[in-house]
Amino acid sequence: MTSLLLRLAGPLQSWGERAAFPAVRDTASFPTRSGLIGLISAAEGRGREEDPRDYATLDFTVRVDRPGVLLSDYHTVGGGYPKNRTAATAGGGNKGAAVITRRHYLADAVFVVAVTGADDEIDRIGAALESPHWAPHLGRRSCAPDEPFLLRTGIDDPDAELRTRVPLSSPHRGDRQPVRRNGTDTVRVDFLRERPPADGSGSVVNLSAQDMPVSFAPQGRIHGKRHLYRTTEDLPQSLLAEPADLHRRLIDYALEATP
Template sequence: MTSLLLRLAGPLQSWGERAAFPAVRDTAPFPTRSGLIGLISAAEGRGREENPQDYAALEFTVRVDRPGVLLSDYHTVGGGYPKNRTAATAGGGNKGAAVITRRHYLADAVFVVAVTGADDDIDRIGAALESPHWAPHLGRRSCAPDEPFLLRTGVRDPDAELRTRVPLSSPHRSDRQPRQHDNGAGTVRVDFLRERPPPGGAGNGASLSVQDMPVSFAPQGRIHGKRHLYRTTEDLSRSLLTEPADLHRRLIDYALETTA
């Protein structure tokens, strides 16, 4: 088993976890498994009709560097045009009125994700992410990721990398209730989300159930199942914290290091 590390950062990202096209298009507070597998399968050039169960053995660990701020976009489509130039409503009708949605985003959020699987699978996925068939996006096509995006491949101990080596983005001043803060002991507290009990046993964190396990991405038959996550808040060395002016250089230096 080996891993690769992705840094998901950008002005906006959105990880929907409910209906595909509701009036309110929500976002989860962290990258969903469905969104991450969609990102990987798009990089590999797979169509929506292909079975995502090929990725069922992948395991994801998410470090929440910065939770971001929830942003709601009042969005309209059409309106003021003849019926044949106006989007159809959810009921199939077309009255020439605007279709209104409210789309939610995470602004200024940063996550580092470890993707773990069989060596051959991770090698293939890493190659696809380095030269993607379709450009990666952070939940929606309009949400492009910052660079560096793929930090490292061939990681043998992803938990140790996330806890002791990967540079940590400093909290943004606009974060009203940042989960990451100095606890006065030379460390900072950072949230993690894992798909298996954290080190030290399940008692270390809260268990939650989410409906984001992709069963089908087919446009007319999207299906998602449940999975369990373990959320922990852990003390990391304050030396990982990096101010914005130095962050890009430090991330590039880390990405170019020889994997141990």
């Protein structure tokens, strides 16, 4: 087994979990499994009709560098056009009226994700993410990721990398601050795992999410439930990087693995 590391950061992200178009498009507070597998399968050039359960053996660990701020964006679809150019209503009619939608986003959120799987599978996915068939996005096509996006591949111990090596984004002014432990040089950071941490570190909260993809088919999307474990763990305060220094530190980290 081996891993690769993705850094998911950008002005906006949206990881829909529950609501259906058109009334409300929600977002989970973290990257969903369906969103991450969708990102990977798009990079590999797979169509929506292909079975996403091919990725069932992948394991995801999410480090929450910055949870972001929930943003609700007001949209209208149609309106002011002839009936044959206006969106249909929920009842199947077409009255020429605008359809109101509200789309939720995470603004200024940052996550680092370890993707773990069989060596050949991670090698193939890493190559696709370096030269994607379709451009990656953070839950929606309008949400482009910042660089660096793919931090590293060929990681043998992703937990150690996330806990001790990958630079940690400092919060913006006004954001929820990482909690510094009194009398120590550590900060408290949240993780989301698909299994409890092997060493039993941190306080563990059991969660569930309806984000296990069964089908991405446009007319038959199906998602199952999965269990998650949220932990709050102490990381070295030295990982915190100020905004002016963060990009350089991330690039230096990524280049350490380059031959």
